[in-house]
Amino acid sequence: MRKxxxxxxxxxxxxxxxxxxxxYKSYKVETPSATSVLQTNIIEMIQELEQEIKNVExxxxxxxxxxxxxxxxxxxxxxxxxxxxxxxxxxxxxxALTPVKGPGLIITLDDNVAGAQSASSxxxxxxxxxxxxxxxxxxxxxNEIRAAGAQAIAINNQRIVATxxxxxxxxxxxxxxxxxAPPYQIKALGNPEQMKEQLSQVGEIVYLKSRNFPVKIEVAxxxxxxxxxxxxxxxxxxxxx
Amino acid sequence: xxxxxxxxxxxxxxxxxxxxxxxxxQQKLLNSLAYQDARDLITIYHTMKEKLDDLTxxxxxxxxxxxxxxxxxxxxxxxxxHTRQEIEQxxxxxxxxxxxxxxxxxxxxxxxxxxHYDLVDLVNELWATGAEAIAINDHRITxxxxxxxxxxxxxxxxQEKLLFPYVIKAIGDPQTxxxxxxxxxxxxxxxxxxxxxxxxxxxxESINIPAVKNPSTSR
Numbered sequence: 001m002r003k004x005x006x007x008x009x010x011x012x013x014x015x016x017x018x019x020x021x022x023x024y025k026s027y028k029v030e031t032p033s034a035t036s037v038l039q040t041n042i043i044e045m046i047q048e049l050e051q052e053i054k055n056v057e058x059x060x061x062x063x064x065x066x067x068x069x070x071x072x073x074x075x076x077x078x079x080x081x082x083x084x085x086x087x088x089x090x091x092x093x094x095x096a097l098t099p100v101k102g103p104g105l106i107i108t109l110d111d112n113v114a115g116a117q118s119a120s121s122x123x124x125x126x127x128x129x130x131x132x133x134x135x136x137x138x139x140x141x142x143n144e145i146r147a148a149g150a151q152a153i154a155i156n157n158q159r160i161v162a163t164x165x166x167x168x169x170x171x172x173x174x175x176x177x178x179x180x181a182p183p184y185q186i187k188a189l190g191n192p193e194q195m196k197e198q199l200s201q202v203g204e205i206v207y208l209k210s211r212n213f214p215v216k217i218e219v220a221x222x223x224x225x226x227x228x229x230x231x232x233x234x235x236x237x238x239x240x241x
Numbered sequence: 242x243x244x245x246x247x248x249x250x251x252x253x254x255x256x257x258x259x260x261x262x263x264x265x266x267q268q269k270l271l272n273s274l275a276y277q278d279a280r281d282l283i284t285i286y287h288t289m290k291e292k293l294d295d296l297t298x299x300x301x302x303x304x305x306x307x308x309x310x311x312x313x314x315x316x317x318x319x320x321x322x323h324t325r326q327e328i329e330q331x332x333x334x335x336x337x338x339x340x341x342x343x344x345x346x347x348x349x350x351x352x353x354x355x356x357h358y359d360l361v362d363l364v365n366e367l368w369a370t371g372a373e374a375i376a377i378n379d380h381r382i383t384x385x386x387x388x389x390x391x392x393x394x395x396x397x398x399x400q401e402k403l404l405f406p407y408v409i410k411a412i413g414d415p416q417t418x419x420x421x422x423x424x425x426x427x428x429x430x431x432x433x434x435x436x437x438x439x440x441x442x443x444x445x446e447s448i449n450i451p452a453v454k455n456p457s458t459s460r
Contacts, residue, residue, distance in 0.1 A: 005245060012252045019259045023266065042282040043274045049289045056296040063303035070310035077317040084324040091331035096384055136362075143361050147387035162334060162384040165369035231334060236342040236373040236412050238329055239449075 096161045096227040100152045102189050104222035105196060107141075107205070109133050110183040110214045133182055133213070135168035138175070141186065141204040142166065148198040150188040152224045156180050157187075159227040176229050183214075192219040333374070336381040336453040340374045344412040344448040345419055351405040353438040357390035360398075363409060364388070366428045370421025372411040374450050378403050379410075381453045399454075415444035 092098050116131035142160055145153055153160040158175045166175050173180045188195060196217055199205045208215050274282060332338045347363065349355050364382055367375055375382040380398040389397045396403045411418055419442055423429045432438040 008249070009252075012249075012256070015256065016252075016259070019256070019263060023259065023263050039275065039277075039279050039282060042279065042286055046274060046282065046286050046289060049286065049293055053289065053293050053296060056293065056300050060296060060300050060303060063300065063307055066307050067303065067310065070307070070314055073314055074310065074317065077314065077321060081317065081321055081324065084321060084328065088324055088328050088331070091328055091335060091337075094335045094337075094384075095331045097331075136358075139361060139365055140358060143387055143389075146385055147389050151385070160384070162336070162382065162386075163368045163372070165365050167365070167369055231330065233330060233333065233373055235344065235414060236333060236340050238333060238338050239341045 095231075096152065096159050099224060099226045100189055101223045102221070103192050104150070104152075104187060104189040104220065104224075105192050105199075106216075106218045106220045106222060107145075107186040107188070107199075108183055108214075108216040108218075109137070109141075109186070109208065112211065112213045115212050130211070132171070133173075133184060133208075135166050135173045137204050137208070138173060138184060138186075139166040144199060144203045144205075145186070145188045145195065148188075148190070148195040150190040150195060152189040154187045154224045156185055157225050159225055161227045161229075163231075176227075187222040187224050189222055189224055336374070336383040339449065339451045340412060341447060341449050342373065342412040343415050344372070344410065344445055345415050346443045346445060346448065347409040347411075347422070348441045348443070349405075349407040349409075349438065350441075351394075353440070354436055355396075355407065355438055357388045357396045359432065359436070359438065360388050360396065360407070360409070362428060363422075366421055367409070367411045367413075367418060370413070370418050372413040372418060374412045376410045376450045378408055379451050381450060383453055410448050410450055412448055412450060419444060 089098070093100075111133055112131040116126075116128060119131070120126050120128075138155060142153055142155070142164075155166075155175045158178050158180070160175075164176050166173065168174065173184075196219065199217070205215060205217070274285075277285070329338075333340055360377060364375055364377070377388075377398050380386070380401060380403075382398075386399055389400075391397065394405075396407075421427070422442060429440060429442070432440065
């Protein structure tokens with residue numbers, strides 16, 4: 001009885017001893033020994049690399065999401081811009097900043113040179129101003145052409161816009177402050193028959209014809225250039241009513 | 242016998258504990274770099290270095306693309322803003338929006354023998370002296386506006402009859418606009434001497450002019 005116990009204990013202690021030594025060996029391997037300084041250095045380098053790789057990977061992921069953001073925004077901007085540019089083009093055409101082409105009238109006015117020559121012999125009654133085209137004639141005619149439904153007008157290819165003015169300095173007529181000389185060719189885009197009829201009934205054309213001025217009205221395909229002047233705006237703001 | 246059992250139990254417990262500890266340690270060692278030999282470690286290092294180089298190159302490329310896109314996006318935004326501004330300016334010019342600013346008003350009362358020609362002259366004179374927007378009785382003057390007359394005191398702007406008093410509003414530099422009308426030999430003097438029209442001109446710090454009622458059909 002006593003002997004058996006002793007054997008048992010010896011067996012257990014032996015196993016215990018083996019296990020302990022094994023554990024100790026493992027522990028020893030884990031701690032750097034003099035021969036593995038190289039290994040330790042490489043391990044450190046590898047660990048540094050690991051950290052660097054992790055950092056770069058994180059940066060790449062954040063860059064990729066930024067690119068996606070820009071892509072989406074770019075697409076949105078492109079869409080917005082396309083819409084705005086369409087609308088801008090429409091506004092530009094409304095503001096006479098684009099050339100137009102279509103059916104219309106070409107009205108040609110000239111000074112009454114023949115009339116002036118035959119009348120000039122009589123110094124007492126000759127008034128040269130009765131035989132020339134005046135700025136007011138053009139101004140009122142433009143107003144009448146607008147009333148007749150023209151959608152675009154030009155005098156000697158100077159496009160008439162909302163802010164256009166027609167004046168004279170001496171005997172020179174200025175349209176959009178551009179000097180003009182006779183003959184004056186007025187192009188009007190719009191329904192030719194309607195405009196021709198309305199202009200022939202009353203107004204400047206009727207007056208000029210009655211005074212024997214050379215007046216020519218042609219129905220034609222007209223090409224009217226864009227307004228090339230400046231668009232001043234320094235006192236005005238959107239707003240108010 | 243009882244004592245034997247207790248001792249044995251304790252011994253086995255310790256045994257179990259040791260075994261499990263050993264297993265864990267062994268597991269850790271197998272995965273640990275320290276367990277690899279130097280040659281393998283160098284191979285691992287080179288593989289990882291290559292990977293890092295690849296990743297760095299990719300990151301550089303992406304950073305460049307991002308910078309380009311950022312510039313483009315900025316430009317896109319600027320272009321959008323610029324286009325918006327241009328549209329707004331044209332809307333003002335086309336009379337599509339109400340406008341406000343300094344300017345003058347010219348008022349013509351019922352007793353004036355005014356013809357539509359006089360209003361055409363007045364509008365022309367105001368444009369010539371730098372008006373930026375004009376309205377007659379709040380009818381905005383645009384590229385297609387016509388002023389017509391069908392009888393005495395029957396003046397129509399854009400096919401709508403004007404009622405007295407005629408109030409012409411013009412936005413622009415008030416002094417310049419006024420001088421453009423009142424200089425010797427100018428429009429106001431002509432009106433007075435030739436037609437007996439006596440307009441009253443007022444310089445104003447703020448004038449509001451509404452948008453056109455029917456959008457114009459000009460092209």
